[in-house]
Amino acid sequence: MVTGAPATMLDRREELTPMLAQYVDVAERYDDAVVLFRVGDFYKAFCEAADEVARICELTRIEREDSTGTYTACGIPVDNAPKYLKRLLDAEYRVAVADQVEDPEEASGLVERAVTQVLTPGTVVEEELLAAGSNTYVACVATAAGGSEKESEGNPAYGVAHVDVSTGECAVTAGDAAAVDEELARIGPAELLCGPGVDPAVVDGADCMRTERDPETFEPDAARAVLDRYAESERFDAAERVAAGALLSYAEYTQGDDGPLEYVRRVRRYDPRRSLRLDATALRGLELFENHVGSGRTLFDTIDETRSALGRRRLRAWLRRPLVDREAIEARHDAVAAFAERTLVREDVREALSAAYDLERLAGRISRGRADARDLRSLHDTLAAVPAIRDAVADVEALAEVRADLDPLDDLRELIDAAVVEEPPQEITDGGVIRAGYDDELDEVRSTAREGREWIANLEERERERTGIDNLEVGYTQVHGYFIEVTNGQLDRVPDDYTRRQTLKNSERFYTPELKRREDEILGAEERADAMEYELFADLRDRVAEESDRIGALADAVARVDALSALATAAVERDYVRPEIVAGADATGGDTGDNDDGIHLKRSRHPVVEETEPEFVPNDADLPRGTVALITGPNMSGKSTYMRQVALAVVLSQAGSFVPAETARLPVVDRVFTRVGASDDIAGGESTFMREMRELTDVLHDATGDSLVLLDEVGRGTSTTDGRAIARAAVEFLHDEAGATTLFATHYHELTDLADEHDRVVNRHFAATERDGEVTFLHRIREGAASSSYGVEVADLAGVPDSVVARAHDLVAADRSDAGDRSAAGDDTVEATPQRTLDEIATNGHDTSSPPAASGSPRHDPAVAGLLTDLRDLSLAETTPLEALNSLHEFQRRAEEAGDVNRDGYDDDGAVPGGGGQ
Numbered sequence: 001m002v003t004g005a006p007a008t009m010l011d012r013r014e015e016l017t018p019m020l021a022q023y024v025d026v027a028e029r030y031d032d033a034v035v036l037f038r039v040g041d042f043y044k045a046f047c048e049a050a051d052e053v054a055r056i057c058e059l060t061r062i063e064r065e066d067s068t069g070t071y072t073a074c075g076i077p078v079d080n081a082p083k084y085l086k087r088l089l090d091a092e093y094r095v096a097v098a099d100q101v102e103d104p105e106e107a108s109g110l111v112e113r114a115v116t117q118v119l120t121p122g123t124v125v126e127e128e129l130l131a132a133g134s135n136t137y138v139a140c141v142a143t144a145a146g147g148s149e150k151e152s153e154g155n156p157a158y159g160v161a162h163v164d165v166s167t168g169e170c171a172v173t174a175g176d177a178a179a180v181d182e183e184l185a186r187i188g189p190a191e192l193l194c195g196p197g198v199d200p201a202v203v204d205g206a207d208c209m210r211t212e213r214d215p216e217t218f219e220p221d222a223a224r225a226v227l228d229r230y231a232e233s234e235r236f237d238a239a240e241r242v243a244a245g246a247l248l249s250y251a252e253y254t255q256g257d258d259g260p261l262e263y264v265r266r267v268r269r270y271d272p273r274r275s276l277r278l279d280a281t282a283l284r285g286l287e288l289f290e291n292h293v294g295s296g297r298t299l300f301d302t303i304d305e306t307r308s309a310l311g312r313r314r315l316r317a318w319l320r321r322p323l324v325d326r327e328a329i330e331a332r333h334d335a336v337a338a339f340a341e342r343t344l345v346r347e348d349v350r351e352a353l354s355a356a357y358d359l360e361r362l363a364g365r366i367s368r369g370r371a372d373a374r375d376l377r378s379l380h381d382t383l384a385a386v387p388a389i390r391d392a393v394a395d396v397e398a399l400a401e402v403r404a405d406l407d408p409l410d411d412l413r414e415l416i417d418a419a420v421v422e423e424p425p426q427e428i429t430d431g432g433v434i435r436a437g438y439d440d441e442l443d444e445v446r447s448t449a450r451e452g453r454e455w456i457a458n459l460e461e462r463e464r465e466r467t468g469i470d471n472l473e474v475g476y477t478q479v480h481g482y483f484i485e486v487t488n489g490q491l492d493r494v495p496d497d498y499t500r501r502q503t504l505k506n507s508e509r510f511y512t513p514e515l516k517r518r519e520d521e522i523l524g525a526e527e528r529a530d531a532m533e534y535e536l537f538a539d540l541r542d543r544v545a546e547e548s549d550r551i552g553a554l555a556d557a558v559a560r561v562d563a564l565s566a567l568a569t570a571a572v573e574r575d576y577v578r579p580e581i582v583a584g585a586d587a588t589g590g591d592t593g594d595n596d597d598g599i600h601l602k603r604s605r606h607p608v609v610e611e612t613e614p615e616f617v618p619n620d621a622d623l624p625r626g627t628v629a630l631i632t633g634p635n636m637s638g639k640s641t642y643m644r645q646v647a648l649a650v651v652l653s654q655a656g657s658f659v660p661a662e663t664a665r666l667p668v669v670d671r672v673f674t675r676v677g678a679s680d681d682i683a684g685g686e687s688t689f690m691r692e693m694r695e696l697t698d699v700l701h702d703a704t705g706d707s708l709v710l711l712d713e714v715g716r717g718t719s720t721t722d723g724r725a726i727a728r729a730a731v732e733f734l735h736d737e738a739g740a741t742t743l744f745a746t747h748y749h750e751l752t753d754l755a756d757e758h759d760r761v762v763n764r765h766f767a768a769t770e771r772d773g774e775v776t777f778l779h780r781i782r783e784g785a786a787s788s789s790y791g792v793e794v795a796d797l798a799g800v801p802d803s804v805v806a807r808a809h810d811l812v813a814a815d816r817s818d819a820g821d822r823s824a825a826g827d828d829t830v831e832a833t834p835q836r837t838l839d840e841i842a843t844n845g846h847d848t849s850s851p852p853a854a855s856g857s858p859r860h861d862p863a864v865a866g867l868l869t870d871l872r873d874l875s876l877a878e879t880t881p882l883e884a885l886n887s888l889h890e891f892q893r894r895a896e897e898a899g900d901v902n903r904d905g906y907d908d909d910g911a912v913p914g915g916g917g918q
């Protein structure tokens with residue numbers, strides 16, 4: 001990274017021109033950033049920095065020459081800066097913008113320049129660089145003592161703070177290492193600061209830019225001094241104080257170090273346990289906001305019917321932190337129901353919301369003194385939309401609370417309307433912003449200018465009359481100002497009071513003393529009017545900024561209305577039902593009633609899959625509290641989808657939404673745990689199995705009787721024996737110790753006998769049918785355990801060569817009949833299902849010419865048994881196609897050796913490398 005002052009300039013510092021010396025001074029002070037230096041209409045970088053900026057922004061470098069020699073420069077046009085700034089931020093650069101801080105025309109000598117802001121990925125405020133519907137956060141993790149000593153007894157080890165500099169939202173919490181990981185996953189910061197003493201492993205999961213700060217800003221006293229400017233420091237834990245203080249000091253630094261950020265109006269302290277806990281694994285596994293496979297659609301995309309950026313951010317926050325307070329959940333359901341039942345109210349509100357601008361970010365720009373006249377007009381237009389929203393919800397009792405908060409701020413709206421013209425220009429320094437009638441003095445100055453212009457407009461006619469020169473003309477040029485033009489033929493009629501101004505080929509231009517006086521008057525008046533307008537505007541902006549608390553409260557209400565009406569729209573359009581929240585259930589520790597307080601869904605659907613699956617099959621879920629449901633069934637039969645849809649119903653319900661089902665009775669869950677397939681892709685440096693075990697550890701440590709646990713094929717990353725043992729032990733623990741409601745999808749059919757020994761373990765399975773040799777998945781959940789997994793059929797569907805499929809069928813059939821023998825002998829109990837067994841399916845429609853299994857057949861040979869075990873244990877997820885072929889080749893060889901092979905009919909294409917004895 002090329003930051004700070006270019007080395008080549010430092011080397012010859014004494015020789016630099018004053019401007020470049022100024023550049024080097026600034027660049028030295030901001031040595032962690034690339035400095036963009038305002039020169040005329042460009043932001044410039046020089047020497048090495050110029051090379052880097054040119055490379056990243058794809059701009060041309062130019063060679064400059066001055067008295068001190070040649071150097072390279074690169075300029076970003078000021079008018080088009082955001083586009084290039086974005087590229088620099090994307091390349092993980094911090095950008096210090098050094099602006100001219102005095103008027104170049106008034107400067108004597110070198111114009112003074114200073115860094116007015118430091119742009120970083122987490123602290124940008126430029127509208128063009130921000131995603132409208134999501135927040136951009138910078139977060140900070142710090143220890144209580146700023147790293148100089150270990151945290152004091154009993155207090156949480158880490159503080160985690162985050163701030164959105166564009167809206168001023170700032171919050172802080174504290175917790176242990178696991179809580180930090182979970183919070184960072186929920187916050188999803190664009191940039192992260194870490195205090196000294198923070199174990200790097202703690203913040204390992206955050207995938208964002210890291211920013212180094214001076215360790216001094218994490219000193220408890222220094223941090224407290226900063227936090228004091230924003231909040232009552234005593235309210236916070238020691239670690240929270242350090243995290244919030246250091247973070248706000250960084251936020252101030254990025255905004256030009258002008259002192260406290262007015263628009264950070266409060267520092268909210270929160271307890272993550274007051275919301276449904278979803279850690280990084282759950283957020284990913286349930287695909288709430290990210291989905292890298294399949295359709296790429298997420299739950300949020302599916303239900304996002306918001307009309308404003310404000311509402312979109314709110315809905316996102318609701319989904320990220322669903323509630324655990326039953327009353328609060330029901331209050332949201334009441335409001336959503338009210339909107340859902342009243343189509344007209346909903347439509348009126350949504351139409352009015354469409355006119356709303358992003359109040360939070362407008363308020364931020366106004367407080368920062370960055371708002372232009374158009375921003376104030378946008379605020380006006382948004383305020384003007386509020387009465388319509390209020391009127392629409394007037395008679396709806398469930399919306400009374402939010403209605404009360406919808407203060408249209410009439411005084412502010414009227415003030416802006418009286419002051420600012422309807423369509424103001426972008427620039428606030430060139431006049432044309434303030435309405436006539438707003439300020440007497442301005443009106444007078446303007447009328448002086450107007451009268452002057454009128455006097456000039458009539459001058460031509462008056463002078464023609466006075467001089468008798470018929471073709472005399474009055475005109476104006478930028479350079480020479482007003483003039484009276486007389487053609488050469490008429491020059492002898494020019495009166496004495498005309499003074500020559502300019503000679504042209506066929507004419508002369510003159511002025512009179514009165515014309516000169518008027519001209520000065522007009523120009524002076526216009527200049528004064530512009531300056532007065534700017535002052536009046538800045539004053540108006542300050543007055544509006546003083547109301548930022550009220551604007552903030554209104555923004556909050558508008559965001560709520562938008563999110564609630566969006567949830568209602570999603571519910572109506574997608575046929576969701578209001579969940580009944582089970583009495584007595586309250587994950588905050590309230591009484592948890594009787595056995596009936598579990599999850600009960602009738603004909604539930606997966607909200608995202610049903611959008612793309614034209615014939616989605618709804619399924620019931622009846623899971624009394626503490627039930628452990630073992631779900632078996634073929635691959636691709638719908639197990640994962642089912643488990644996720646149950647969890648999504650819970651998440652949606654607690655976020656305040658209705659749920660995709662015919663009826664729903666749901667408890668309040670404290671935490672959703674997942675160990676589902678998605679993490680396989682992101683195992684990173686760890687083995688898949690290690691990752692799986694880590695996730696399982698979290699579940700087993702933290703799940704409670706109020707938790708919902710989804711486990712998908714736990715144990716498959718290791719050998720069958722170990723995997724099965726781990727899976728069984730985990731189920732027993734969840735049932736006996738944690739008491740968590742659990743959905744456990746597994747291919748270990750042996751586990752299904754757990755239902756015989758444990759009260760709350762139940763077996764469910766997904767069935768498939770077979771017609772004309774083809775397997776059809778019914779996607780329907782049934783009582784009992786599945787008999788087999790149809791993995792071979794799925795291999796067939798996926799296009800595995802016929803010979804391999806046929807051979808696999810044979811091997812499975814052999815293994816099955818083997819198991820059947822054992823089962824008959826009483827050493828393996830598999831609950832039978834009404835479905836046909838795989839053996840039947842496998843041998844029906846495929847030319848499996850292996851001999852029928854019988855006691856004493858070669859399959860009982862230890863060599864064959866070993867072969868079968870190895871075949872089963874082969875982890876396909878971790879095997880490359882080439883390795884698979886080699887393994888297959890090896891299996892064939894061993895099978896042949898065992899003398900139990902009938903390869904006729906399997907060798908059609910002889911595709912095995914090395915020939916395998918063909």
Ligand SMILES: Nc1ncnc2c1ncn2[C@@H]1O[C@H](COP(=O)(O)OP(=O)(O)OP(=O)(O)O)[C@@H](O)[C@H]1O
Pocket residue numbers: 609613615616617618619633634635636637638639640641642677779780
């Ligand atoms: N209820 C349903 N109705 C219609 N289609 C469904 C249903 N459930 C799942 N599907 C479809 O079946 C496919 C497989 O589903 P899913 O991934 O849930 O199966 P699975 O049993 O978990 O498979 P595996 O054991 O291989 O992980 C999905 O892509 C989905 O499109």
